[in-house]
Amino acid sequence: MRGDCHIHVIMDGVNYRQAVDLHREQVQDEPIRRCLSAYRDRGITFLREGGDARHVSERARELAPAYGLDYRTPLFAIHKKGHYGGIVGYAFETWDEYRALVGQVREKQGDFIKIMTSGLIDFRQVGALSEEGLEPETIREMIHIAHEEGFAVMSHTNGAANALAAIEAGVDSLEHGAFLSEECLEALAESRTVWVPTLSPCLNMLGSGRYDDGVLREIGRIHRENIRQAAQKGALLAVGSDAGAWQVPHGPGTETEERWMRQALGEGAEELLERGLEEIRRRFRRPA
Numbered sequence: 001m002r003g004d005c006h007i008h009v010i011m012d013g014v015n016y017r018q019a020v021d022l023h024r025e026q027v028q029d030e031p032i033r034r035c036l037s038a039y040r041d042r043g044i045t046f047l048r049e050g051g052d053a054r055h056v057s058e059r060a061r062e063l064a065p066a067y068g069l070d071y072r073t074p075l076f077a078i079h080k081k082g083h084y085g086g087i088v089g090y091a092f093e094t095w096d097e098y099r100a101l102v103g104q105v106r107e108k109q110g111d112f113i114k115i116m117t118s119g120l121i122d123f124r125q126v127g128a129l130s131e132e133g134l135e136p137e138t139i140r141e142m143i144h145i146a147h148e149e150g151f152a153v154m155s156h157t158n159g160a161a162n163a164l165a166a167i168e169a170g171v172d173s174l175e176h177g178a179f180l181s182e183e184c185l186e187a188l189a190e191s192r193t194v195w196v197p198t199l200s201p202c203l204n205m206l207g208s209g210r211y212d213d214g215v216l217r218e219i220g221r222i223h224r225e226n227i228r229q230a231a232q233k234g235a236l237l238a239v240g241s242d243a244g245a246w247q248v249p250h251g252p253g254t255e256t257e258e259r260w261m262r263q264a265l266g267e268g269a270e271e272l273l274e275r276g277l278e279e280i281r282r283r284f285r286r287p288a
């Protein structure tokens with residue numbers, strides 16, 4: 001079984017704005033079909049979506065079975081108003097609003113809940129994020145409420161404090177996870193959380209001239225070292241390319257991510273990643 005545990009069908013790896021604008025009036029099937037074919041043609045048959053705000057993944061889910069794909073989607077991601085996440089979903093301000101969004105996912109038969117709990121990696125300097133994360137209590141409550149509703153939770157989380165809060169709250173998968181601390185890696189290893197480190201958005205930009213290669217290399221080195229250590233301690237890890245992000249094309253992007261992950265993990269990578277994928281397939285399904 002070959003899979004990618006973090007993709008965004010709505011984006012095309014080239015020009016985010018243009019890709020999203022295609023669906024402004026109504027969802028277009030053509031780019032979605034092209035995307036799904038790219039996976040089918042490579043035998044990548046399990047896909048987990050990160051969500052979008054334009055109903056594109058909702059449509060992708062309808063089309064996926066015809067391509068022989070097992071496609072799981074949160075439909076949209078949920079973020080706290082005033083924080084990062086608007087490009088992939090909807091915002092809440094109060095807990096009632098958060099519960100209403102979770103309810104919407106249930107009503108529309110989303111497979112799991114995707115939450116946004118921190119900013120993006122700032123590729124201009126090592127160790128920085130585009131914004132700090134939410135309060136640990138907020139992160140814990142978001143996970144708690146989704147779990148109460150029977151959903152697995154996929155959490156976009158960078159930074160040690162945010163990640164620790166998510167792991168301790170029993171998040172089902174931790175996405176990106178840049179700059180984790182020793183304490184985080186220990187907690188990860190003791191938890192059932194699957195870490196999906198998405199190396200591609202950083203490493204695929206090497207040589208592009210968009211950012212300083214020295215900075216990218218150092219961020220990549222820290223990330224790979226953490227991946228190696230997490231695996232050594234016994235943490236669960238899975239392949240997720242963040243396909244759709246700049247320089248991460250659908251299809252080939254998964255193959256590159258597999259290569260980055262195998263390089264980082266060394267011997268035993270194959271079995272380890274197979275186990276992570278199995279965990280995600282088993283847990284990230286629609287609640288009864």
Ligand SMILES: [Zn+2]
Pocket residue numbers: 006007008050242
């Ligand atoms: Zn993503």
